[in-house]
Amino acid sequence: MDSTLNKVPKKKTIDLFEPIGEAISNFRKRFEDGSLGTKLSHFIFGAGNFYHKQYIKGAIFLLLQIAIILFMVLCPSINGTPYGWKALYNLSLTHLHEGGDFDPMTGEFSIGSDCKLIILFGFVTIAVIIIYFLLWGMSISSSFKADMDEKIGKKPTSFIDDLRELLDSRFHITMLTPTCIAALVFTILPTIFMIALAFTTYNSQDMNDIGTNLFHWNGLQNFRAVFTGEGSLGVEIKNRFMPVLGWTFIWAIFATLSCYFGGIILALLINKKGLKGKKIFRTVFIFTIAVPQFISLLAVRNLLGEYGPVNSMLVNLGWIAKPIGFLGLHPGDSENLAKVMVIIVNMWVGIPYTMLMTSGILMNIPADLYEAARVDGASTVKMFMKITLPYVIFVTTPYLISSFVGNINSFNTIFLLTGGGPTYTGYQAGGTDLLVTWLYKVTIDQGSYNTGAVIGIFTFLITATITLITYRRSKAYNEEDTFQ
Amino acid sequence: MKKLISLLLAACMVLTLTACGGGGGGGKKPEDTKIVVWVGEESAEFYQKACDDYVAAHPDFGYTITVKGMDTGAVAGTVTNDPSAAADIFTVAHDNIGKLAATQCAKPITDESLIRQVKADNPASFQNVIYSSLNGQTYLYGVPYISQALFMYYNKDKVTEQQAESFEGLREAAKAAGTKAITVTGDDGFNNSFALLATRVSDHATTVKIYQGADAASGGSKGTSYCQGDDTVAIVRWLQEYAADPNGFKWASSDGWEADLKNGGALAVIGGAWHYNSAKAALSETNLGIALIPTFTLTAAACEGLSDVKAGDVYRGGTFADCKVFMINAHSDASKYAALQTLVKYLSSKEVQNESYLNCLNVPAYVGASEFIKSCFDGGKVTESQYMLACKQVEMAEWGIPQPFLTGTLNTYYYSKNAPAVLRAMIDKTAYPTTGDVIISETESLEGIRKGLYMMEYLWMHGQNPKDFPSPLPVQA
Numbered sequence: 001m002d003s004t005l006n007k008v009p010k011k012k013t014i015d016l017f018e019p020i021g022e023a024i025s026n027f028r029k030r031f032e033d034g035s036l037g038t039k040l041s042h043f044i045f046g047a048g049n050f051y052h053k054q055y056i057k058g059a060i061f062l063l064l065q066i067a068i069i070l071f072m073v074l075c076p077s078i079n080g081t082p083y084g085w086k087a088l089y090n091l092s093l094t095h096l097h098e099g100g101d102f103d104p105m106t107g108e109f110s111i112g113s114d115c116k117l118i119i120l121f122g123f124v125t126i127a128v129i130i131i132y133f134l135l136w137g138m139s140i141s142s143s144f145k146a147d148m149d150e151k152i153g154k155k156p157t158s159f160i161d162d163l164r165e166l167l168d169s170r171f172h173i174t175m176l177t178p179t180c181i182a183a184l185v186f187t188i189l190p191t192i193f194m195i196a197l198a199f200t201t202y203n204s205q206d207m208n209d210i211g212t213n214l215f216h217w218n219g220l221q222n223f224r225a226v227f228t229g230e231g232s233l234g235v236e237i238k239n240r241f242m243p244v245l246g247w248t249f250i251w252a253i254f255a256t257l258s259c260y261f262g263g264i265i266l267a268l269l270i271n272k273k274g275l276k277g278k279k280i281f282r283t284v285f286i287f288t289i290a291v292p293q294f295i296s297l298l299a300v301r302n303l304l305g306e307y308g309p310v311n312s313m314l315v316n317l318g319w320i321a322k323p324i325g326f327l328g329l330h331p332g333d334s335e336n337l338a339k340v341m342v343i344i345v346n347m348w349v350g351i352p353y354t355m356l357m358t359s360g361i362l363m364n365i366p367a368d369l370y371e372a373a374r375v376d377g378a379s380t381v382k383m384f385m386k387i388t389l390p391y392v393i394f395v396t397t398p399y400l401i402s403s404f405v406g407n408i409n410s411f412n413t414i415f416l417l418t419g420g421g422p423t424y425t426g427y428q429a430g431g432t433d434l435l436v437t438w439l440y441k442v443t444i445d446q447g448s449y450n451t452g453a454v455i456g457i458f459t460f461l462i463t464a465t466i467t468l469i470t471y472r473r474s475k476a477y478n479e480e481d482t483f484q
Numbered sequence: 485m486k487k488l489i490s491l492l493l494a495a496c497m498v499l500t501l502t503a504c505g506g507g508g509g510g511g512k513k514p515e516d517t518k519i520v521v522w523v524g525e526e527s528a529e530f531y532q533k534a535c536d537d538y539v540a541a542h543p544d545f546g547y548t549i550t551v552k553g554m555d556t557g558a559v560a561g562t563v564t565n566d567p568s569a570a571a572d573i574f575t576v577a578h579d580n581i582g583k584l585a586a587t588q589c590a591k592p593i594t595d596e597s598l599i600r601q602v603k604a605d606n607p608a609s610f611q612n613v614i615y616s617s618l619n620g621q622t623y624l625y626g627v628p629y630i631s632q633a634l635f636m637y638y639n640k641d642k643v644t645e646q647q648a649e650s651f652e653g654l655r656e657a658a659k660a661a662g663t664k665a666i667t668v669t670g671d672d673g674f675n676n677s678f679a680l681l682a683t684r685v686s687d688h689a690t691t692v693k694i695y696q697g698a699d700a701a702s703g704g705s706k707g708t709s710y711c712q713g714d715d716t717v718a719i720v721r722w723l724q725e726y727a728a729d730p731n732g733f734k735w736a737s738s739d740g741w742e743a744d745l746k747n748g749g750a751l752a753v754i755g756g757a758w759h760y761n762s763a764k765a766a767l768s769e770t771n772l773g774i775a776l777i778p779t780f781t782l783t784a785a786a787c788e789g790l791s792d793v794k795a796g797d798v799y800r801g802g803t804f805a806d807c808k809v810f811m812i813n814a815h816s817d818a819s820k821y822a823a824l825q826t827l828v829k830y831l832s833s834k835e836v837q838n839e840s841y842l843n844c845l846n847v848p849a850y851v852g853a854s855e856f857i858k859s860c861f862d863g864g865k866v867t868e869s870q871y872m873l874a875c876k877q878v879e880m881a882e883w884g885i886p887q888p889f890l891t892g893t894l895n896t897y898y899y900s901k902n903a904p905a906v907l908r909a910m911i912d913k914t915a916y917p918t919t920g921d922v923i924i925s926e927t928e929s930l931e932g933i934r935k936g937l938y939m940m941e942y943l944w945m946h947g948q949n950p951k952d953f954p955s956p957l958p959v960q961a
Contacts, residue, residue, distance in 0.1 A: 104594040107821025306737035329738030
C-alpha cells in the first residue's frame with residue numbers, strides 16, 4: 001500500500017519533465033548526427049532540402065523564412081498601427097502617442113495610437129513568431145528525415161511525393177489545416193484579445209482606445225475587484241456576482257430539467273399506442289419551433305404585460321385589483337414571481353425540441369425488450385423506469401449537458417422576457433439577470449469592457465468545469481462502446 | 485471521388501472565410517470625390533434631396549453626396565467603434581461631442597464663415613456645449629441644426645386646455661376619468677429632467693447645478709454639481725405625494741407609455757418631438773393635445789422643515805433643451821476638409837433648417853425660428869398639432885438647459901451610474917440600493933431624501949456610491 005502511494009508523485013514528476021528532456025536531447029542529437037544540410041537548416045530554413053536536392057520544398061521554407069523576417073523587420077501597418085517588432089514593443093502600452101496634431105488650414109489630422117489594434121496586432125505578431133518556430137522545427141526535421149532516408153539507401157521524398165502523400169496517407173492533415181487556420185484567425189485570436197481586455201483599464205467612461213486618456217494594463221486588479229469591490233463597478237461586482245451566479249445555476253438546472261422531462265412526457269404521450277392523429281399532435285408542437293424564438297418570447301411578454309390579456313382578464317373577473325407584474329419589468333415587482341414565470345415560459349420554447357428528439361429515440365427502442373419485460377410480468381411503471389428512461393438518458397446525456405450550458409448562456413429568454421428585471425435599484429444586474437445578460441449590460445450599457453471580460457472569463461471557467469466533470473462522469477462517455 | 489469532394493468543400497470554406505475576412509477588415513474609405521452624410525432615418529430622403537439641389541446649383545463643388553439614414557441615438561457608438569468606416573459628416577446629439585472629440589473621431593471646424601454663422605444663429609445655451617478641446621486648444625466641433633426639448637402630450641378628449649397647464653389640473657381630470665394623470669417615456673436621466681430641472685415660475689430659479697463650469701480643456705475638470713437645495717428636496721417630496729395619489733403620476737407601464745395613453749392608463753405623457761408619431765397613433769390626431777410641461781404648486785407638507793421654500797410657490801417642470809449637431813469625421817481625407825465645411829454650412833443654414841421642419845418636423849435650432857414656425861401655420865403648411873409641437877418645444881427650451889456633458893465621463897457618470905435609479909427610488913419611496921454597502925433604508929423622511937440627493941450628487945461627481953454618509957452631509961459631494 002505504502003509503496004503504491006510513494007510511486008504516484010514520483011511518476012508524475014517524471015512525466016512532466018521527461019518529454020522536455022527528451023526533446024532537448026533529440027534536438028542536440030539531430031544537430032550532431034545530421035548532415036551539413038541539417039546543421040545549416042538550424043539557421044537557414046530549407047538549407048537541408050537544397051542539400052538533398054529537394055529544391056521546391058527548400059524554396060518554400062526559405063521564402064517563408066524571408067517573408068516572416070521581413071514582416072518582423074519592416075513592420076507593415078494598418079490604420080497607422082504597425083505589426084512586427086514594433087507591435088511587440090507597443091504591446092506594453094507604455095510607448096503610445098496621443099496624436100491629434102491638427103493643421104487648421106489644410107485639415108490634416110494625425111490620429112494617435114489605437115490601443116485596441118495595438119493589442120490585436122501584438123498577439124498576431126506573437127502568433128507569427130510561434131509559426132516561425134514551428135516552421136523552423138519542420139525545416140530541420142524535413143532535412144533530418146532526408147538524412148535518415150539516405151542512410152537506409154532510400155531516395156529522399158520529393159515535393160511531388162509529399163503532395164501525393166497529403167492526398168493519401170496524410171489526407172487528414174490536408175483536411176484539418178484550413179479548419180485549424182480558420183479557428184486560429186476567427187476564434188482563438190479574438191478570444192485571446194477579449195481575454196487580454198480583462199487585464200486592462202479599458203472602459204468607455206474615462207479611458208479611451210484612441211486619443212487622450214489611453215487605457216493600459218492593470219494586471220489582476222479587475223479580478224480582485226470581484227472580491228474587494230474596488231474600481232468604478234467594483235461594488236456592483238462584489239455585491240451582485242454571487243447572487244447572479246446562484247440564480248444562473250438555479251435557472252439552468254430548472255430550465256434544463258423542466259424542458260427535458262416535459263419533452264419526454266410529451267413524447268411518451270404522443271407515442272402512446274392507440275393514440276389517433278399522432279402526426280397532427282407532433283406537427284402542432286413543432287409549430288413553436290417553426291416560429292422564431294424571439295417572436296414567441298415577445299408575444300408572451302405582451303400576453304403577460306400590464307395591459308395584456310392575462311392581466312385584463314384577471315382584473316375584469318375581479319380576482320385582482322391592479323395588474324400583476326408577472327415579468328418583473330418594474331423595480332417594485334416580485335422577483336420570485338418573475339423567476340418562476342421565465343422558467344415556465346421557457347418550457348414553452350424548449351419542450352418541443354426534447355419531444356422531437358425523444359420521439360425518435362422512443363421509436364428506436366427494440367420492441368422485444370418490452371415484450372420480454374411483459375412476459376416477465378413487469379408493470380408499465382417498471383418498464384418505463386428500467387427500459388425507457390435509462391435508454392433515453394443514455395442517448396441524451398450529451399444533449400442534456402449541452403442544453404445545461406446553453407441555458408447558463410440563455411441570453412434570449414431572459415433579455416426578451418424580463419430584461420433582467422426586476423431591477424435592483426442601484427445595480428445593473430437585476431433579479432432575473434444571468435451572468436450573460438449582466439455581461440451585456442456591463443459592456444453595452446456601461447461600456448466597462450474590462451469588467452465585462454472578467455465576467456465572461458468567470459462564466460467560461462464555470463461552464464467548462466461543469467461540462468467536463470459531468471460529461472466525464474456520465475455513462476454516455478464512460479460506456480460509449482457498450483451502447484448498442 | 486470522396487476526397488475530391490472533401491477538398492472542394494475545404495477550398496470553398498477557405499475562400500468564403502478569406503472573403504469574409506477581406507470584407508470585414510477592409511474598412512474601405514469612400515472615393516475622394518464622394519461625400520457620405522449620416523442623418524436621422526426620418527430625414528434621409530429630405531437631406532439627400534437638399535444635397536442633390538446643392539450639387540446641381542454648384543457645378544464646381546466637385547463631389548457627389550450620398551445621404552444615409554441612421555438611428556441617431558446609436559451613431560456616436562457606431563462612429564467610436566470604427567471611425568474609419570463612418571460617414572464624412574455625421575449627426576449626433578450634442579452631449580456626445582466630448583467623447584467623439586477625445587477619441588479623435590471628429591475633426592475641429594475652422595472655417596471662419598461657418599464659425600460666424602454658428603455664432604450668429606444659435607442661442608448662447610447651445611454655444612456653451614458645442615466646443616471641445618484638442619491638445620489644449622478649444623475648437624468648434626458641432627454645428628447645431630435641430631433643437632430638442634421635452635414637452636407634454638395629452639388626451640384632449642379627457643383634459644381641457646386649462647387643466648393641461650398644471651399638474652393639479654391634470655389630477656382633477658384624472659380623477660374624473662378614474663385613472664392616472666401623467667406618465668413619462670422612461671425613467672432615465674434625460675426623462676427625469678422634468679422633475680430635477682423644475683424651476684420656480686416667478687424667477688426661473690433653481691439651485692440645481694450640473695457640472696457647472698466643467699472644462700474639457702483643463703484635464704476634463706468636472707466643475708460644480710449641486711442638488712441638495714431645499715427647493716429640490718421640496719420638489720421630490722411634492723412628487724412623492726403626487727405619485728402616491730391614485731390620480732397622480734405613474735411610471736410608464738411595462739407595455740410602454742404608448743399603451744398607457746392608448747388604454748387610458750394615463751391622460752398625459754412628457755415626451756419629445758421624436759415621440760410625435762407614436763403619441764398621434766395612440767391618441768389620434770383629433771385627441772392629441774400638446775402643451776408645455778405643466779406647473780405645480782408646492783404644498784405645505786412638501787415644504788415642512790425647509791427654510792428656502794414656502795408652500796404656494798409655483799414651479800414648472802424642466803427639461804434638457806438640446807440640439808443635434810453635424811460633426812466632421814477626423815478620418816476623412818484632408819483634401820475634402822474645405823468641401824465638408826462648406827457642406828455643413830449649407831446643411832445647417834436657416835433655409836435648410838426651415839425646409840427640414842416643413843418636410844420632417846425637425847424643429848430648427850436657430851434663434852427666432854418660432855416666427856417662421858408661426859408663418860407656416862398661418863400659411864396652412866402644417867397641421868395644428870405639428871405647429872403646437874414646434875411652438876411648445878421652442879417655448880420649453882427657455883425653461884431648460886442643454887445637457888452639460890462636455891466629456892464622455894460626465895455623460896456616463898450622469899446617466900449610467902444609477903443616479904436616475906436613486907431619484908426613482910425616492911419618488912417610489914423605496915429603499916436604495918436594495919443590497920450593498922451603503923444603504924438608504926428609507927427615502928420617505930427628510931433625512932432619507934437628503935441622503936438620496938447627496939448620493940445622486942456623489943454619483944454625478946465620482947461615478948460610484950459614496951462609501952458612507954457623513955453627519956452632517958457635506959454641502960458638496
